[in-house]
Amino acid sequence: MKKVYLETFGCQMNVSDSERVATTLAKKGFEMTLREDQADVVLINTCSVREKAEQKLYTQVGRIRHSGRPKPVVGVLGCVAQLEGETLFKKIEGIDLVVGTKAVGRISDVIQRVLDGEEGIVDLGEREKDYDWNVSDAQRHSPYVAFVPIIEGCNKFCTYCIVPFSRGREVSLPASEIIRSVLEMRRSGVKEIHLIGQNVNSYRPESDSGLEGFEGATPFSRLLRAVSATGIERIKFNTSFPRDFKADIVDAINEHENLCNWVHLPVQSGSDRVLGLMKRGHTSESYKKKIDYLRSSPRDISITTDIIVGFPGETGEDFKRTVELVEYAGYDAAYIFKYSPRPGTPAYSMDDDVSPEEKTDRFLELETAQRKSQNERLKRYIGKDLEVLVEKQAVRMEMQVSGHSTCHKVVNFNGPAELIGSIEKVRITEVKSNSLFGELCNDSKAAMQLC
Numbered sequence: 001m002k003k004v005y006l007e008t009f010g011c012q013m014n015v016s017d018s019e020r021v022a023t024t025l026a027k028k029g030f031e032m033t034l035r036e037d038q039a040d041v042v043l044i045n046t047c048s049v050r051e052k053a054e055q056k057l058y059t060q061v062g063r064i065r066h067s068g069r070p071k072p073v074v075g076v077l078g079c080v081a082q083l084e085g086e087t088l089f090k091k092i093e094g095i096d097l098v099v100g101t102k103a104v105g106r107i108s109d110v111i112q113r114v115l116d117g118e119e120g121i122v123d124l125g126e127r128e129k130d131y132d133w134n135v136s137d138a139q140r141h142s143p144y145v146a147f148v149p150i151i152e153g154c155n156k157f158c159t160y161c162i163v164p165f166s167r168g169r170e171v172s173l174p175a176s177e178i179i180r181s182v183l184e185m186r187r188s189g190v191k192e193i194h195l196i197g198q199n200v201n202s203y204r205p206e207s208d209s210g211l212e213g214f215e216g217a218t219p220f221s222r223l224l225r226a227v228s229a230t231g232i233e234r235i236k237f238n239t240s241f242p243r244d245f246k247a248d249i250v251d252a253i254n255e256h257e258n259l260c261n262w263v264h265l266p267v268q269s270g271s272d273r274v275l276g277l278m279k280r281g282h283t284s285e286s287y288k289k290k291i292d293y294l295r296s297s298p299r300d301i302s303i304t305t306d307i308i309v310g311f312p313g314e315t316g317e318d319f320k321r322t323v324e325l326v327e328y329a330g331y332d333a334a335y336i337f338k339y340s341p342r343p344g345t346p347a348y349s350m351d352d353d354v355s356p357e358e359k360t361d362r363f364l365e366l367e368t369a370q371r372k373s374q375n376e377r378l379k380r381y382i383g384k385d386l387e388v389l390v391e392k393q394a395v396r397m398e399m400q401v402s403g404h405s406t407c408h409k410v411v412n413f414n415g416p417a418e419l420i421g422s423i424e425k426v427r428i429t430e431v432k433s434n435s436l437f438g439e440l441c442n443d444s445k446a447a448m449q450l451c
């Protein structure tokens, strides 16, 4: 039995693709291993959104080639594979196969062809009509948390982004299929699902099947209500596109306890001029209205975001608007990136006129502003009881366990490993830089059993 080691870079969509690759390979008689040094086949599922992620591929293949052991079959999957195709063979010595984002269903055949002696195989073809979106329990990154793709690709063409080119146009999965797989996951013990896609709220399936009878102005809010009706304990969704983020999504969260109180809404910039250059389709005012509506929810919805600093043409004044917006929005977390041009995107041909030093200065200034606002906002959790899905033992702390709240905060607390997989009520006692710390409430399920 050939052993396969699979390494994944990038977003949840890539993690989810890798889970299906592992499911397919296991079904076809390959053995998945966590030991790269013992693998006959090493697959790298790549990300091209940022330069750093792409660089990791080069480093990784070089390391395998120089490891001194017989070279395994090396395959490149994902976004870099899709964009670079066969040029990868010239760019990086030691690669045997290249499989694009939609061809992963054929991975076992491609590996077999290499094992049979064929060289330089590239498959950048389309997804099979009967592509199996299911992931076996054994190959999921967690027994309790599952990613459920609901839409692939992107039609938005933000000028800095490579995704519409690497993942193609938006295709929504049928609602009836999504609901069936959530029901199956619920039966197999999954507690929390994440509906995922580049822009989940642009969800627009070809037919209404599965959504009949569920209210809401947009198909996405109807899907949220339909998935809520499955009775699965927690539902999160990621990522939301601001222009398509409608009030009915917040209404659905307000009305259904199992729709979690967390929304990731990437703003990217607070300057309307820069947002125009990015072709984001929203303005700072229209974005703020969405924040206001989220804040009016009785459920204390945690809001997180992504921001790019130093986009071509961004002036000091533009940057100030971003700092102001961060202060206005009061994010629970913000992922801040320095702009780096990605070949193949419209912004690549723009004059990258913000110097590296200026980008770093703006990054640090924005990080400080966000940190200050975040520290203030997170204090509201102190003394509050949060429902935490316990997922693992805390890193380096044997007596502590770690999980996520419904508002998607990492929460650590003292407790035995037996709690893993359960949802516990935890009273928050401390705010750390990227997590919360608390203690098991006396009336939590676990505390009652321990008494």
Ligand code: SF4
Pocket (backbone or CB within 6 Å): 154, 155, 156, 157, 158, 161, 162, 163, 164, 198, 199, 241
């Ligand atoms: S919405 Fe914009 S940033 Fe997001 S994936 Fe599509 S093009 Fe990229």
